[in-house]
Amino acid sequence: MREIHASTITDAVADLCMTANYALGDDVYQALKAGVADEESPVGREVFAQLIENADIAREERVPMCQDTGFAVVFVELGQDVQITGGLLSDAINAGVAKGYTEGYMRKSIVGHPLDRKNTGNNTPAVIHTEIVPGDKLRITVAPKGGGSENMSGVRMLKPSDGVEGVKRFVVETVKAAGSNPCPPIIVGVGIGGTMEKAAYLAKKALLRRVGERNANPPDAALEDELLRLVNDTGIGPAGLGGRITALAVNVETHPCHIASLPVAVNIQCHAARHKEVML
Amino acid sequence: MSDITRLHTPLTNEDVTALRAGDRVLLSGVIYTGRDAAHKRLFELLQKGKPLPVDLRGQVIYYVGPTPAKPGRVIGSAGPTTSGRMDAYAPALIAHGLKGMIGKGLRTQAVRDAMMEHKAVYFGATGGAAALISRCIKKAEVVAYDDLGPEAIHRLEVEDFPLIVVDDAHGADLYSEGVKAYER
Numbered sequence: 348m349r350e351i352h353a354s355t356i357t358d359a360v361a362d363l364c365m366t367a368n369y370a371l372g373d374d375v376y377q378a379l380k381a382g383v384a385d386e387e388s389p390v391g392r393e394v395f396a397q398l399i400e401n402a403d404i405a406r407e408e409r410v411p412m413c414q415d416t417g418f419a420v421v422f423v424e425l426g427q428d429v430q431i432t433g434g435l436l437s438d439a440i441n442a443g444v445a446k447g448y449t450e451g452y453m454r455k456s457i458v459g460h461p462l463d464r465k466n467t468g469n470n471t472p473a474v475i476h477t478e479i480v481p482g483d484k485l486r487i488t489v490a491p492k493g494g495g496s497e498n499m500s501g502v503r504m505l506k507p508s509d510g511v512e513g514v515k516r517f518v519v520e521t522v523k524a525a526g527s528n529p530c531p532p533i534i535v536g537v538g539i540g541g542t543m544e545k546a547a548y549l550a551k552k553a554l555l556r557r558v559g560e561r562n563a564n565p566p567d568a569a570l571e572d573e574l575l576r577l578v579n580d581t582g583i584g585p586a587g588l589g590g591r592i593t594a595l596a597v598n599v600e601t602h603p604c605h606i607a608s609l610p611v612a613v614n615i616q617c618h619a620a621r622h623k624e625v626m627l
Numbered sequence: 628m629s630d631i632t633r634l635h636t637p638l639t640n641e642d643v644t645a646l647r648a649g650d651r652v653l654l655s656g657v658i659y660t661g662r663d664a665a666h667k668r669l670f671e672l673l674q675k676g677k678p679l680p681v682d683l684r685g686q687v688i689y690y691v692g693p694t695p696a697k698p699g700r701v702i703g704s705a706g707p708t709t710s711g712r713m714d715a716y717a718p719a720l721i722a723h724g725l726k727g728m729i730g731k732g733l734r735t736q737a738v739r740d741a742m743m744e745h746k747a748v749y750f751g752a753t754g755g756a757a758a759l760i761s762r763c764i765k766k767a768e769v770v771a772y773d774d775l776g777p778e779a780i781h782r783l784e785v786e787d788f789p790l791i792v793v794d795d796a797h798g799a800d801l802y803s804e805g806v807k808a809y810e811r
Contacts, residue, residue, distance in 0.1 A: 387809070388805070388808075390791070394753055397753050397759055398753070398755060398756060400756075401755065401758050401759040404758040404759055404762075405758040408758070410694075410697065410703065410704055410758050410761075411694050411703065411757065411758070412755070413757045414691060414693050414694050414703065414704040414705050414777075415692075415757075452695045452696070453694055454695070454703070454777050455777065456692075456777070466776055468776075495709045495731075495732075498709070526732070526802060526806075527733060527802050528709050528711060528733060530754035530755045580810070580811040581810060582805075582806045582807070582809030582810035582811065584805065584806070584809055586731070586751065586753055586754060587731075587802050588751070588802065588805045589805025589806045589807070589809045590805075591809060617754070617755055618755055619755045
């Protein structure tokens with residue numbers, strides 16, 4: 348058993364919350380740079396240029412790239428030979444979120460109950476997804492998720508007879524209905540299969556993939572390419588003002604599913620596609 | 628692309644009706660922030676016929692909930708939030724005399740009808756360009772609903788805030804027109 352102290356986790360999470368919000372990943376940054384060159388719409392090119400300048404300011408001055416510093420979604424891969432000492436894993440993570448969002452001058456966007464809507468004041472609790480994996484390491488990924496793009500996401504339980512065409516229709520329909528709301532250019536996470544909640548989880552997890560990296564299964568990679576073309580054919584464009592580039596990537600993840608089911612989830616991510624990870 | 632119009636708040640009916648969807652605007656002067664929770668309170672006051680904590684006639688509301696200011700700074704990052712969540716409340720504020728709204732995303736027909744009837748304009752700011760936009764904000768103070776934290780109403784003094792007219796007072800909508808031009 349390898350021991351990891353809760354305070355180590357708290358400090359790591361606090362740092363990840365800040366870094367994720369200040370420093371856009373290089374993959375997304377390069378995709379924005381490519382957008383300036385490739386976008387046909389003059390207004391769209393200007394939007395790309397603004398987003399690059401915005402990312403530069405945020406990284407250099409260590410300020411949030413977006414005022415919506417998000418729901419702290421935390422993915423944990425916990426090696427089964429790790430023992431956490433000095434407290435509970437979830438408490439350690441939430442303490443890190445509170446520390447990061449408070450000391451990092453980030454917005455506190457979480458209400459304690461969805462109906463009475465009182466702000467918790469420190470952006471906790473996080474949404475934590477934990478997987479037990481082999482080994483004695485602990486990988487933590489913090490992915491702050493903005494409300495504007497999350498609100499435009501959806502799940503649909505298709506019939507198996509709807510097939511791949513049904514999946515494509517649902518993805519395009521969801522992106523079209525979202526229009527300018529989720530801050531395009533977007534990244535589209537698509538979860539296909541499993542159960543309802545598994546499909547939603549896969550769609551979220553698909554957003555962690557580097558822009559440009561394809562699904563390892565060739566048919567799924569081909570579906571990603573086709574979905575990206577269909578999404579870009581909507582004409583929504585940067586900031587929704589019309590253009591060729593509506594999405595920087597469409598990432599598909601799949602899971603085995605029931606003979607009766609074809610669940611599909613679409614999780615939309617704005618261009619401030621933030622995620623940072625650490626291995627402890 | 629059209630030339631850039633420089634505008635100063637408060638806005639008159641003439642300022643508003645001269646604008647067309649797609650126009651570029653650099654806005655200066657005082658604007659007010661407001662998002663979901665503040666709108667709910669303002670709407671309820673209007674319904675009861677009570678005075679608002681801020682006189683919004685001729686004014687512009689920016690749909691934003693900024694991050695806290697770092698020490699020595701005027702404000703934190705301050706990009707637009709999705710306007711559609713304010714659609715239930717906006718027609719009443721427009722009828723009351725609000726002349727402009729700044730946000731991102733689609734508006735309902737009810738809001739656009741109110742804009743045509745009472746002469747108001749909806750500007751788009753670039754969603755997610757929050758660090759860049761904050762440089763246009765020269766002064767910020769909370770003027771109402773301090774208890775709402777990031778959702779409190781702030782009075783902002785802005786200089787050359789870059790905007791694009793999305794919905795004008797004549798019924799045109801840049802989102803639908805722009806998308807149509809590139810749809811395949």
